[in-house]
Amino acid sequence: MIGRKVPRVEDDRLLRGKSRFVADLAARTDALCVAILRSPHAHAEIERIDDDAARQMDGVEAVLTDRDLEGIGTLPCDWAPPGMLWEVQHPVLASGTVCYAGQPVAAIVARTRAQARDAVAAMDVRYKLLEPVLDQEAALELGAPKVHEPGDNVALRKRRAGGDYERARRSAQIVIARRLTNNRLAPSPLEGRAVLSDYDPVTHSLTHHSSSQLPHVHARALSDCLGFPAHRLRFVSPDVGGGFGAKLGFYAEDVIVALAAMRTGRACAWIESRSDTLVGTTHGRDHVQYAELTATRNGRITGLKTRIVADLGAFAMGMGPGIPAINAGLSVTGPYDIPNVVSEVTAVYTNRMPTGPYRGAGHPEATCLIERMVDELAMELQLDPAEARQRNFVPPEKMPHKLPTGFTLDSGNYADNLDAALSAFDIESFRKAHGSSGRRIGVGIATYSETSGAAPSMGMAAVGFRRAGHESARVVMHPDARVTVFSGAHSHGQGHATTLAQIAADALQIPLSAVEVVQGDTSVIPFGTGTYNSRTMAVGGSAVHRAAWRIREKLARIAAVKLQCLPKEVVYAEGTFTARRRGLRGRAFLALRRLEDRVKARVFNRITGLDLPGGVRGRQAVPLAEAAREAHLAHDVPLGLVPGLDETEFFDPKDMPASYGTHIVGVEVEPRTGHVGILKHVIVDDCGQVINPLLVAGQIHGGAAQGIGQALMEDAGYAPDGTPGATSLMDYALPRATDLPDFEISHTVTPTKLNPLGAKGAGEGATIGAPPAVVNAVLDALRPLGVRDIRMPLTPERVWQAVRDAE
Structure with missing residues (x-):
């Protein structure tokens, strides 16, 4: 299967409108709607927020400002490399000062999106304008306006050198110096960010849907911000319509919507507009x-x-x-x-x-x-x-x-x-x-x-990266020889349901249609790092490959019992296990295996008084489905073999x-x-x-x-x-x-x-x-x-x- 031009298996569902994007899920519920009031100014002090009129409007269930966020943490910085001088983290809602146009200042929770937007328009916020600094070189100038007090605008200085550049310059025949720029861009995925959160006060559990590239990482961030028990938080990232890195960020809207659901006792949802994408999603x-x-x-x-x-x-x-x-x-x-x-x-x-x-x-x-x-x-x-x-x-x-x-x-x-x-x-x-x-x-x-x-993983801390470097995969073969792959990586348009299935199908030599790939749900997937830095095939795919091969090796051990050969003499091709020609060592093993069968039967009879049915030995071939069923029943398997076909791998290159x-x-x-x-x-x-x-x-x-x-x-x-x-x-x-x-x-x-x-x-x-x-x-x-x-x-x-x- 590896190297083949296989059409994407997920496309039929997506093209027929059978998707499950967060906005689709929200549309099927009676979730309350959240709207965000954003700062129109790049730099200003917030002198007063008057939300009385908004609170009295039809359909408004709650208004959240910084006053309502006591005990709520700031948004994390995942990567503070050596040379970081000071780390100013993003507040969920602005407190005292706004530092960029588009920064969230308040949130409205209402029965409809129109009511929420109307209430946002009714909010009266008084600002005292401050001078902004809008260029990185201007920010370095002496006397430049400060974005944050009391320090200057320099967040990080990092220097790395190798060789002897000064000596190279002194002896150079050609020296070329240039000033270049790399322009600021706004990632614009087809699907904007979206959040749907539902709190169950009976079980004290939170189910949180978010268009995210990093379900497990963002689950941890949400748990930390809210002070919410991680084992009671289910974070689900369903179909994601593009990410391009912008959905690696953990944003204020995730915390606001989850908090709104907990405060109102109702499911709450926020759906990003294109304007929100351009002014409120990382550039x-x-x-x-x-x-x-x-x-x-x-x-x-x-x-x-x-x-x-x-x-x-x-x-x-x-x-x-x-x-x-x-x-x-x-x-x-x-x-x-x-x-x-x-x-x-x-x-x-x-x-x-x-x-x-x-x-x-x-x-x-x-x-x-x-x-x-x-x-x-x-x-x-x-x-x-x-x-x-x-x-x-x-x-x-x-x-x-x-x-x-x-x-x-x-x-x-x-x-x-x-x-x-x-x-x-x-x-x-x-x-x-x-x-x-x-x-x-x-x-x-x-x-x-x-x-x-x-x-x-051990190198991530050395560069200040607060994430793991490994990726997880759990591969389960069911008794009918069908396979489910649970991957800690996450797809947002790349086609992982196809490529990860190809890797598993290649290792197990089964049809692609017999493999299902599951991603994006922290309640069923081992801790995963997620998708970024072109890592899914190299790291996540390797985890799938290794887990699938361990299942194949286990199946070969089961088949060896029936084929009466050494496990290493088992040949697997086209869904069938057969045995190579036995050598002297193989004949010795066969005698040992027969002795093992007699000992098992005698011990079982002495304990239970029943005769142990003898398995068919010396078979010419064992179908995959039979070996898979035997692995789950464990009627006739090697001594000491753990039943089941369920392997988990954390691949850490x-x-x-x-x-x-x-x-x-x-x-x-x-x-x-x-x-x-x-x-x-x-x-x-x-x-x-x-x-x-x-x-x-x-x-x-x-x-x-x-x-x-x-x-x-x-x-x-x-x-x-x-x-x-x-x-x-x-x-x-x-x-x-x-x-x-x-x-x-x-x-x-x-x-x-x-x-x-x-x-x-x-x-x-x-x-x-x-x-x-x-x-x-x-x-x-x-x-x-x-x-x-x-x-x-x-x-x-x-x-x-x-x-x-x-x-």
Whole structure:
């Protein structure tokens, strides 16, 4: 089953409207509706909240402000890496001061959504405006407004160095320095966040449904915030319509809705609007990057010094601080063998929406930096950009390769991967075919590497990550030989019900239709870490693989009794156990097994006075279904064998595998309008062993679309007064099908040795590689006009203005 293009088994149900998203579940109940009053200001003191009018309105059951939250904790920061100076956590409802536009100030609980919204409009909140700080570099200036008292705006300083950069700079023949930016993005999953909570006062239990990527992690966070017994909390994350990292965050609405259910004695629900998504769900990226690269005249990079200034927004929330400090800061060398490196990260608080993970989470930011700098080196030396990369790749013979910043690239052949992409693109033919169009034609290359599957658990604490690195799987084979897989990973569109079933079906050699995958319910699944950092196949899939193989080995022991052979002599194929030809050792074992049968029968007779039925021995074959039934009945099994077929595995890898790939993009640019059209986009991906090529292609398509969105159109900017520039999809531009080319996808395959599947991360690679490839292509097209840099996103206005400025 592994490696086959199996259509997603969950699609039929979803396409026929038989989904179970949180909003679907809420619609089938008489749950009260929750609406959130959000701050319209970026920075202000709350002088007074008058909720009298709201409390008197028809249908209003409760009003919650900070006064009603005594004993309720703040939202956790999951990742406070070494170098964290102070950690300001997000309050559930604003207390005294609001620190960004969109921050929850109060909540209304009413019988209908319309009544709840009307009551929000009736709330009278008086603010005293304070000066906001809306830019990370401005936040570092002497005398800048303080987001939080009494400290300054610097939340974190992290420095990591390897080699001797200063010596490399002194001896360098080429030194290139650039200031780059990585724009702020608003993850926009098709399904917004949603919460449904129901409290049972008789059993003192809480059932909480939430659109989450981390059911067990968020169950712990909710328990801690409420001070609620964890064993009485059932956290369910049903169908999830996209996450992209935004649903890794644990938000105020989860606590508010649960608290409302406990206070009112009624089920309560909150459904996010698109406006809520843009102003109240964590943003991604937002780095200012300073890079200095040293090299020889033949294009060999000798050193890299980077300084990243990252905007955390108003609070340290979820994974926010760790993304720039660890994922970006330690990955700035990409797939290149750069011996001397200094990486500095400064993360600051500003009066903007907190930032958190967004697909790739730090790796796109690091890749944009190094890929722009390698292109700049190629231009400086008038060197082919592909050749500049080939001269600096970490060669296969140096794998595993420890980076100067500390991470390890476990395996890879980057040169072969780039060659495969160049063969698929044929740059010279592309330029000839489109060079007469009258528009500017450009080609951009980007290569990337990504360490994924955050692990091992013992290493998480060393980087300040307050999560586990393992993943759980429980595999149960029933007496009819059908299988249920309980996975601690969680799907939000990737197709885990298919790929995890493929892994189990492959190990047990059963039809895919005989496997059911269960995720997202903490009451039935062993503690799981969840889905992020492209970890599900490499870590969660490996847990399924190991648990399934233990069941297969147990079945082989049962079959060996009937086949009268050693367990290692059992052969399993096409649902049937048979025995290899017995050697001398096998004949000796057969005699021992017959003696064991006689002893069992005599002891049983002496105890019970009954004759023990003798099992049929010397069988030629044992069907899987018979062995499975025997495992549950335990009538005729080896002595000491525990009945049942139920195996649980917590797979905790020793290190993180590094996936990689190459993107080559061909564009045409109209200088008079600034329009950029993508004509060709070739992607050669290497995610190790591919479980399902069809689903991997889908992940690459979606990832590339999001990467192109960042490069050309998406920008979650702010007005000078701190109000969000985008509060609806009329303001925030997402890529449409007409903006995208037909992606040409192929693979090289370099299995990892860090897990039994040989699998690496596949879900984020295209989002990492696409943005710098697109930017490099546009700059290649406009370089003859004198354009050297354009800040992302490369909107028509910015491209047009860059051409005018160059002229």
